Amino acid sequence: MELCLYDPDHGYYSRNAEQFGKSGDFYTSSDVHAVFGRLMARQFEEMWRALGSPEKIVIVELGPGRGLFAQDALDWSEKQFPDFFCALRYILVESSPALRRRIESTLSRHLDSGHAVLASGREALGTGQSASTTGKGTTSVVPNSGAEIWASAPGVPLVVFANEFFDALPVEILSPQGALRIDTRDNRFVETWAPPSPEELEFLDRHSIHPEAGERVEAQLIARNYMRQIASTIRRGFLVAIDYGYTRAEQLAGRHRGTLKAIRQHSVGANPYEAPGEQDITADVNFTALAAAAEQHGMQTQKLITQSQFLMGIGEATQFSDAFEDCRLPQERAKVALQLKHLVTAAGMGESFQVLIASIGIKEEKVAALSGLNFGRS
Numbered sequence: 001m002e003l004c005l006y007d008p009d010h011g012y013y014s015r016n017a018e019q020f021g022k023s024g025d026f027y028t029s030s031d032v033h034a035v036f037g038r039l040m041a042r043q044f045e046e047m048w049r050a051l052g053s054p055e056k057i058v059i060v061e062l063g064p065g066r067g068l069f070a071q072d073a074l075d076w077s078e079k080q081f082p083d084f085f086c087a088l089r090y091i092l093v094e095s096s097p098a099l100r101r102r103i104e105s106t107l108s109r110h111l112d113s114g115h116a117v118l119a120s121g122r123e124a125l126g127t128g129q130s131a132s133t134t135g136k137g138t139t140s141v142v143p144n145s146g147a148e149i150w151a152s153a154p155g156v157p158l159v160v161f162a163n164e165f166f167d168a169l170p171v172e173i174l175s176p177q178g179a180l181r182i183d184t185r186d187n188r189f190v191e192t193w194a195p196p197s198p199e200e201l202e203f204l205d206r207h208s209i210h211p212e213a214g215e216r217v218e219a220q221l222i223a224r225n226y227m228r229q230i231a232s233t234i235r236r237g238f239l240v241a242i243d244y245g246y247t248r249a250e251q252l253a254g255r256h257r258g259t260l261k262a263i264r265q266h267s268v269g270a271n272p273y274e275a276p277g278e279q280d281i282t283a284d285v286n287f288t289a290l291a292a293a294a295e296q297h298g299m300q301t302q303k304l305i306t307q308s309q310f311l312m313g314i315g316e317a318t319q320f321s322d323a324f325e326d327c328r329l330p331q332e333r334a335k336v337a338l339q340l341k342h343l344v345t346a347a348g349m350g351e352s353f354q355v356l357i358a359s360i361g362i363k364e365e366k367v368a369a370l371s372g373l374n375f376g377r378s
Contacts, residue, residue, distance in 0.1 A: 001170040001272070001281050006096075010277045013168075014096050035323035035340055037072025039314045040240075042322065043372050044159060045077065045084040047238050050366040051157045057087050057237075058158050063165040064092040067103035074110050076322065090116045157361075158237040160230050166285045167243050169226065171218040172200055173260065175211050189273040207289035209251045216258040217251070224289045231297035236361030239294060242307060244352050245285030259284035287356055299358040302373060307353035308344045313375035 005012045048057050064070055070092055077085040090110070094100050103118055110116035173180035178193035179200055203219040204210050211217045230239060246256035262269045264279035272281045291301040315322065323340050327333040345351075359367045367373075 004272070004276045004281055005168060005170075007277065008097075012277050012280060013099070015098060015277070034072040034076075035315075035320070035336070036311070036343060037069045038076040038322035039311055040069070040161070041073040041076040041081065042318075043240075043314050043370065044073065044088075045081040046370055046372075047159055048084050048087065048157075050362055050370065051237065053083070053087075054155070054157055055087055056089065056156045057084075058089050058091060058156055060091045060093060060158065060160045062093050062160065062162045063168070064094050064103065065099060067092060067099075067106040069163065070103075070116065071106050071110075074107070074115060080322075085115070088115060092116065092118050093120075094118065095120045155236075158234050160234060160237075160239045162239070162241045162243075164243055166220075166223045166226075166241060166290065167245070167282045168280070169220065169223045171220050171222070171260065171283045173216055174200060174204065174219055175216045176213055180216075203289065207248055207286055207292060209248070209257070211257065216260070218258075218260060218283045218286070220283070220286050220289055223285065224293045227290045227293035228297060231294045231299050231358070231360075234299070234360055237359070238362075238367075239299065239356070239358040241285075241290065241356040242310075242353055243285040245287050245354050247304065248286070248288040256284055285354075287354060290356060291358070294356075294358040299360045300364065300367070302357045302359075302367065305355050305373065305375075306351050307355055308351055309375045310355040310372045311344050313370075313372045316375060317371060 003011070006014055008014050044059060048054070051057065061070055070090060074085070074088075074090060077088060092103055092107070094103060100118060100120070104111065107116050107118075111118060174196055175193070179196040181192045181194050183190050183192050199221060200219045203221060203224070204217070207224075208217055208219065246259075250256050260272060260281070260283045262272050262274065262279045262281050264275070269279070287304055291304075294301055320340060323336050324333055327336055355372070357367075357370070357373065
């Protein structure tokens with residue numbers, strides 16, 4: 001999975017930047033409308049105020065793709081929240097050369113001003129441990145970076161944002177036959193099985209289920225380890241992870257077993273061995289494992305909510321003025337309403353994506369007051 005997605009020369013994310021949007025293989029929320037970045041800018045500004053409106057704050061986006069989300073969030077912050085924007089440094093962690101070139105073009109103004117910093121995956125977070133891990137782009141965590149200065153400076157709060165990041169991290173596959181291994185025979189991929197490792201079995205015991213006959217489940221060891229690194233880095237601040245995924249309780253109820261899939265030209269397939277390097281390979285996120293990893297390092301996690309609940313909560317007080325401010329004609333407003341509907345309804349992305357928020361060093365009542373966590377309560 002790692003080779004197919006992130007090989008420097010032939011990997012799906014490494015070789016081009018055309019995977020996103022209508023002409024590519026899949027959409028992200030930022031491909032739908034700028035309102036996603038605008039609403040998140042509003043939520044980031046609330047988080048900044050919950051932290052006491054510090055003079056400096058750092059947002060680190062993992063796997064930023066083409067930089068569209070960052071562009072929308074930064075532009076809207078500059079326009080609507082100038083005090084927050086003045087305090088903000090936005091670090092984009094991206095190792096794909098093709099995507100980095102696109103980001104440099106998309107965010108040239110913010111990069112030139114210093115409000116945005118483009119870091120390769122080999123320069124982010126400064127956890128002191130290398131990890132071959134990637135999102136909608138590729139990041140590998142190694143210390144000693146220029147960008148790391150902002151994240152590690154004493155007293156500077158940190159917000160880590162991961163949108164559709166964890167679903168693209170390589171996973172281990174387990175079945176009653178053991179742990180999956182890939183071999184080749186007569187120029188074809190073949191599946192073989194090896195005894196599962198103690199770490200894989202421990203993951204299933206704590207966060208997942210043991211597969212029954214004919215079943216496969218994923219052990220997301222890299223995702224869990226990456227979350228541990230993130231949580232150990234944030235001394236004071238937030239983590240926001242948005243992805244499609246599940247909890248252990250849902251697996252115990254018989255759902256989300258064997259979620260590995262391939263995506264190409266907006267179609268989902270079950271064969272990850274087809275066209276290596278030319279299709280996305282992904283697995284649903286085990287949020288039980290991610291939350292446990294964050295809590296292990298002192299972070300407090302909130303109850304998992306849907307993207308619909310989260311975005312509706314942020315936009316409720318302003319009646320989604322962030323979406324409609326640029327509309328001048330009724331037909332423009334109608335088009336934006338349809339795009340917004342795609343982000344928040346069950347028929348679109350609203351119910352299939354979950355939001356995990358974790359925090360550390362902030363009073364619980366301030367975290368609980370975030371608008372994204374309060375849809376329908378006002």
